Each structure stands twice: as C-alpha cells, then as structure tokens.
Amino acid sequence: MPNDWIAEAVGRMHVARITGQMLAKESGYSAAYISTVLNGKRGTEKTKRNILDALDRLEHQRNSGLSVPVHS
Numbered sequence: 001m002p003n004d005w006i007a008e009a010v011g012r013m014h015v016a017r018i019t020g021q022m023l024a025k026e027s028g029y030s031a032a033y034i035s036t037v038l039n040g041k042r043g044t045e046k047t048k049r050n051i052l053d054a055l056d057r058l059e060h061q062r063n064s065g066l067s068v069p070v071h072s
Contacts, residue, residue, distance in 0.1 A: 005048060007056055010038055015017045016062045018055065027054035 013023065022024070024031040029049050037043040037051065 005052070006038055006040055010054065012055060012059065016059050018058050018062070023051065023054055026058050027051050028059060 001061055013019070015065075018033045021031045024034045027034070029037075029047075031052070033042070034051070
C-alpha cells in the first residue's frame with residue numbers, strides 16, 4: 001500500500017501527542033495542507049520527507065524532555 005507511511009506518521013503523532021498544528025508549524029506547511037496530506041489526498045515524495053523529518057524533530061524534542069510548544 002503506497003500510503004503506509006501516513007498510518008505510521010499518524011500513529012507516531014498520537015503516541016507523542018503531536019498535533020497537526022504542531023507538525024504544520026515545524027514542517028512549514030499549513031495545518032490544512034498537513035490534514036490533506038495525512039488524509040492521502042495530496043503530497044509528493046518531498047512533502048512526505050519534510051513531514052517525516054519534522055515529526056522526527058518533534059519526537060526528539062519530546063524524548064529529550066524539551067518542551068514542544070502547544071498551539072491552540
């Protein structure tokens with residue numbers, strides 16, 4: 001299945017308590033675009049890489065005990 005990475009990313013977000021808005025801010029995309037990509041409706045390989053890199057950074061911040069900003 002070509003979008004297995006999406007299920008993995010959403011699962012990782014859930015476990016680390018990372019919101020779509022947090023991921024959007026870290027990746028430089030809008031929250032609406034992140035939602036569209038994570039619903040499998042848009043995105044390129046570059047988008048995928050940027051999102052996964054941003055997710056890695058946010059998870060690292062969580063695991064290092066650094067505060068990850070919460071956006072309302």
